[in-house]
Amino acid sequence: MSVLAASPVPLVVRTVEIPAPDDLLALLPPHGISWVRRGQGLIAWGESARLETAGAQRIDEADAWWRRVTRHALVRDDVRQAGTGLVAFGSFSFADASAAGGSLVVPRFVVGLRDGRAWFTVIDGDGLTDLPSLEDALGDASPPAPLPPIAIDEGDRDAWATAVASAIERIGAGELDKVVLARAVQATGDGPVDVRTVLTALAADYPSCWAFHVDGLVGATPELLARVDHGLVTSRVLAGTIRPTGDETADLAHAAALARSSKDREEHEYAVTSVTNVLAAHCASVNVPDEPSVLHLPNVMHLATDVTGVLSHNASALELIRELHPSAAVCGTPTLAAAHVIDELEGIDRGRYAGPVGWIDAAGDGEWCIGLRSAEIDATDPSRMRLFAGCGIVAASEPEAEWAESEAKLEPMRRALGAHIDA
Numbered sequence: 001m002s003v004l005a006a007s008p009v010p011l012v013v014r015t016v017e018i019p020a021p022d023d024l025l026a027l028l029p030p031h032g033i034s035w036v037r038r039g040q041g042l043i044a045w046g047e048s049a050r051l052e053t054a055g056a057q058r059i060d061e062a063d064a065w066w067r068r069v070t071r072h073a074l075v076r077d078d079v080r081q082a083g084t085g086l087v088a089f090g091s092f093s094f095a096d097a098s099a100a101g102g103s104l105v106v107p108r109f110v111v112g113l114r115d116g117r118a119w120f121t122v123i124d125g126d127g128l129t130d131l132p133s134l135e136d137a138l139g140d141a142s143p144p145a146p147l148p149p150i151a152i153d154e155g156d157r158d159a160w161a162t163a164v165a166s167a168i169e170r171i172g173a174g175e176l177d178k179v180v181l182a183r184a185v186q187a188t189g190d191g192p193v194d195v196r197t198v199l200t201a202l203a204a205d206y207p208s209c210w211a212f213h214v215d216g217l218v219g220a221t222p223e224l225l226a227r228v229d230h231g232l233v234t235s236r237v238l239a240g241t242i243r244p245t246g247d248e249t250a251d252l253a254h255a256a257a258l259a260r261s262s263k264d265r266e267e268h269e270y271a272v273t274s275v276t277n278v279l280a281a282h283c284a285s286v287n288v289p290d291e292p293s294v295l296h297l298p299n300v301m302h303l304a305t306d307v308t309g310v311l312s313h314n315a316s317a318l319e320l321i322r323e324l325h326p327s328a329a330v331c332g333t334p335t336l337a338a339a340h341v342i343d344e345l346e347g348i349d350r351g352r353y354a355g356p357v358g359w360i361d362a363a364g365d366g367e368w369c370i371g372l373r374s375a376e377i378d379a380t381d382p383s384r385m386r387l388f389a390g391c392g393i394v395a396a397s398e399p400e401a402e403w404a405e406s407e408a409k410l411e412p413m414r415r416a417l418g419a420h421i422d423a
């Protein structure tokens with residue numbers, strides 16, 4: 001069942017060009033929305049409209065709602081590129097049955113920066129009479145607060161080993177080929193956690209990832225589910241992981257070994273196939289590189305494939321993610337069997353971890369990632385959050401190695417929360 005917000009009121013939208021800010025993220029007011037990569041992207045705050053949704057149709061409902069909102073909006077846009085004019089930010093639960101559901105939020109104010117060009121958008125539900133200045137819209141927000149001491153659980157190693165061993169057994173029995181198992185750890189601060197402080201750390205440590213905060217889900221994800229930009233679609237598939245040692249020569253040798261590893265290649269191919277099949281149905285042609293590349297991040301190296309295509313009938317970013325989710329990078333192969341094994345073995349509600357998170361504009365362009373390397377902030381207590389990490393399990397997986405991999409994937413959030421990690 002889904003809960004639709006009151007039917008959308010016509011929104012009045014104005015986008016103007018502004019001087020490029022030195023530091024986009026530094027403008028973010030408390031609790032603001034963030035979508036920042038390599039210093040560029042969108043930040044937003046306030047709320048002009050919202051959809052809350054849940055269930056198997058959650059992304060379809062968001063798509064239908066967004067079409068209604070955009071059809072009725074009055075937009076004056078001086079900049080006219082992806083992310084200007086009317087935009088909404090959203091995040092959706094991984095599982096159809098999760099109580100976390102999903103939401104689309106139309107903010108009141110947006111600042112965007114792309115290729116040196118910056119803009120300010122104001123979205124108003126009550127008719128826009130005067131355009132406020134950016135300074136007035138920002139108000140005098142307090143600077144980001146230092147983090148309180150935060151205790152982070154270690155997690156249950158035995159429970160993990162048992163779950164991974166059962167998954168390997170079921171793969172061996174022919175029930176499925178791959179399943180992604182995840183675990184959650186609880187973080188509890190002595191006081192509220194200022195999400196801006198966390199985002200600043202994530203953006204500094206992981207500049208090539210998307211430092212995001214949408215409706216209480218915060219993280220730095222490397223995985224692009226779909227970017228739609230003027231008829232072009234791009235998806236970056238990641239699957240197959242090892243941990244760097246810090247020794248550059250050794251790491252290059254490890255990266256080469258990762259690219260040759262049959263276990264990692266198998267895991268990767270399942271994920272690439274699941275994304276390519278969906279995009280092929282919407283594109284005249286899809287380009288898939290023959291060989292994956294290796295994406296180097298400070299905490300992990302991943303096999304990566306950028307799948308690209310030219311859309312043949314203008315599918316919107318929401319239409320595409322509805323079909324792309326859940327890809328084999330976060331669920332498994334075959335999808336239904338893997339979802340079933342996840343339900344049985346994981347013992348957690350993933351909430352919006354590993355679900356789609358991103359933004360869409362009125363033209364249907366947008367950028368949606370998979371909500372990885374992330375934490376869900378407790379809606380009733382901002383000093384508490386759950387951190388998540390998962391690993392693709394195939395026949396050749398080993399529970400100990402998968403534990404180490406999940407630890408590496410928890411590292412970005414642990415470090416951003418002030419934990420000191422031994423290399």
Ligand SMILES: C=C(O[C@@H]1C=C(C(=O)O)C=C[C@H]1O)C(=O)O
Nearest residue numbers: 238239240241329389390391392
């Ligand atoms: C599930 C996660 O990551 C996914 C799983 C990967 C793997 O198993 O190798 C790699 C990248 C992601 O697609 C996570 O970070 O929690």
